[in-house]
Amino acid sequence: MNIPDPFSLSYHNARLLQESLKSNDLLAGKLVHARIIKSGLHFSVILLNNLMNFYSRTGCFSDAQLLFDEMPVKTIFTWNTLLSAYSRQAKMSEATEIFRKIPNRDSVSWSTIIMGYNQLGRFESALKVFDKMIKERVIPTQYTITSVLASCAAIKALDIGREVHSFVVKFGLSGYVSVVNSLLNMYAKSGDPMMTRVIFDRMEYRNTSSWNVMISLHMQHGRVDLARGQFERMSERDIVTWNSMIAGYNQHGHDFDALCTFSNMLRDSLLLPDKFTFINALSACANLEMLKLGKQIHARIASTNFDTYGPVGNALISMYAKSGGVQIAQKIVEQSGISRLDVIAFTSLLDGYVKLGDLKPARQIFDSLKDRDVVAWTAMIVGYLQNGLNTDAVELFRLMVRDGPKPNNFTLAAMLSVSSSLTSLNHGKEIHASAIRTGQASLVSVNNALITMYARVGSINCARKVFNQIHWFRDVVSWTSMIMALAQHGLGEEALEHFEKLLAAGIKPDHITYVGVLSACTHVGLVEQGRRYYNMMKDFHKIEPTLSHYALMVDLLGRAGLTQEAYDFIEKMPIEPDAVTWGSLLSSCKVYKNVELGKVAAERLLLIDPDNSGAYSALANLYSVCGKWDDAAKIRKLMKDGGVKKEQGISWVQIKNKFHVFGAEDGLHPQKDEIYKMMAKIWEDIKKMGFVPDTESVLHDLEEEVKEQMLRHHSEKLAIAFALISTPENTTLRIMKNLRVCNDCHSAIKFISKLSGKEIIVRDATRFHHFKDGFCSCRDYW
Secondary structure, three states, X not given: OOOOOHHHXXXXXXXXXXXXXXXXXXXXXXXXXXXXXXXXXXXXXXXXHHHHHHHHHOOOHHHHHHHHHHOOOOOHHHHHHHHHHHHHXXXXXXXXXXXXXXXXXXXXXXXXXXHHHHHHOOHHHHHHHHHHHHHOOOOOOHHHHHHHHHHHHXXXXXXXXXXXXXXXXXXXXXXXXXXXXXXXXXXXXXXXHHHHHHHHHXXXXXXXXXHHHHHHHHHHOOOHHHHHHHHHHOXXXXXXXXXHHHHHHHHOOOHHHHHHHHHHHHHHOOOOOOHHHHHHHHHHHHHHOOHHHHHXXXXXXXXXXXXXXXXXXXXXXXXXXXXXXXXXXXXXXXHHXXXXXXXXXXXXXXXXXXXXXXXXXXXXXXXXXXXXXXHHHHHHHHHXXXXXXXXXXXXXXXXXXXXXXXXXXXXXXXXXXXXXXHOOHHHHHHHHHHHHHOOOOOOHHHHHHHHHHHHHOOOHHHHHHHHHHOOOOOOHHHHHHHHHHHHHOOOHHHHHHHHHHHHHOOOOOOHHHHHHHHHXXXXXXXXXXXXXXXXXXXXXXXXXXXXXXXXXXXXXXXXXXXXXXXXXXXXXXXXXXXXXXHHHHHHHHHHOOOHHHHHHHHHHHHHHOOOOHHHHHHHHHHHHHOOOHHHHHHHHHHHHHOOOOOOOXXXXXXXOOEEEEEEOOOOOOOOHHHHHHHHHHHHHHHHHOOOOOOHHHOOOOOOHHHHHHHHHOOHHHHHHHHHHHHOOOOOOEEEEEOOOOOHHHHHHHHHHHHHHOXXXXXXXXXXXXXXXXXXXXXXXXX
């Protein structure tokens, strides 16, 4: 009988171990191990190394370690096999200990430990190991270099990457395509597109990975056409190629192209979509709100038994939430579990509920999220803000400050908007203090929001102070915010001075800046300057006027009494006028008693907005001002028959963090007796000072005494009376009103400011009035 020689037996057993490893058959491998022992080959270093490799790669680390400990002779391959086993399993403390014990470490040893750190995302540690490797004069291989370049790319370590490039040249590794591709990737991700292009152009051989790097680079810098050109030149494409194109299109707003590319991939390629393909295709559907196509993609995902947990599930939730399928999105959340919901999916779901006006389910999901980062908190706050639930937004913000993550600039900007909506100076100052504590007060975006907030709550001096503090960091938004603030407060000349300084600083104004400029001209009656700036916007800065600009020009001309010119301006507009434009003309016609033109403006306004109560009221008031009581009565009857309700005038004031709201002839306030008593005293006192009630502003055919009583009990007067009995001396009173302040109230408040010695700031529907010592900041032009 022929007995096989030991070499043949060793070769045969080694081959059996490799086959067992390929099939991941642990039992077969152990049977081979038993045969080796039975054959007396258990002292063969080659076979023992193969056995160690088998055990480590099949997850039997204890068997691999036991085998290693019992081996009488250990080669560098033996050490590296054990090192690789621990490194692959991210057990870097054990791997590092083995690495220290290796007697003569070779390039494989060093490369293994570098790859282990890379796998854990400890890229700085990987680079430190490489530095020691070079100092110990161990020559790196192409595998070492590709790992090190991957570390550089991950942390954008361009300078270190350039040093590694010099080693590639020094050690003659530039002939390996994998190395050159790694160089391409490193330069592309580390911010050197020029060098990326040079290396790509010099490559003698390019594989699919080479082209993929260039496509990603072009997409990263928004060069969509160049990426498409590279894509079309490729003879072979892999899934990374297709994903790079789809993701790039999606990220740069070319969502339709993204979906076309996805469709072409399914039609022309044998490749199967992976999770990245589905995520980006669903994102494109979400952006385009293509619910039907999104459902088709969902069906394909389900038919291929693709895992819909994690990122793909979140992409589905986002798609349904953004495309009008919030209920389906909610079902997916319930099936996959809230714990798997990411911030993007949550914000999309929240946005869907905001559109439906139902934030209760969104809050339930928010409360159930385990890891609520600053984005999730901010999204929930913004959701409340967009739905007008300002008090809920404030409560959630306070909870965030107490128990949540540190607010960022977006959170603070949202909360400053809440303060503006609530017209609460105290709350705004609270947010400002929070910005200072969290180190956000130095950010230009936060300061811009602070300027707007202070302006909207009536503190123009605080807005100026914030603006002056960012002298060296102002952007166009900073200047625009301040110009708008000054315009709102009737400081038109100062607003225009700021605009001229903006131009002198070389900053280009945008269309919003010009809204502020034209508004400033409107509030102080600077007609010629308004015309000049309007022409400058069109002719010099090449900004196409929007409806806002047109409406402001009509308002500018109308307030100055140029109602016919305002009407002619509307007729020449290249776009259809909106309700605001016709409303501005109607208001001017009422002031200047132009009945015929006012009637035209009202008719055109009601064609656009048939339920606009302001149009009916303004036309009825116009008839009343002109003594046409019958016509006024007809309009009011028409309004009543049509079920159009007049918007009621209300005023409110904040005292000790509580808002007190008043209507005309208000009898609901718990201190109504004191308020009416105070108002009666004020009325008599200011009449003695020379105040004459404007009974003509009561547009009803009533007795003078009745008219005067009605005037005395207007909502803003009651709010002021309450504020006077509720605040100490030297307190500035801040009154807010939902409609334009009437002539009588405006005149009366001037006298009250002189009588009380207090500054009274009133914000009406269009602007701020600062009353002090018997004068108003608007100089009676409003």
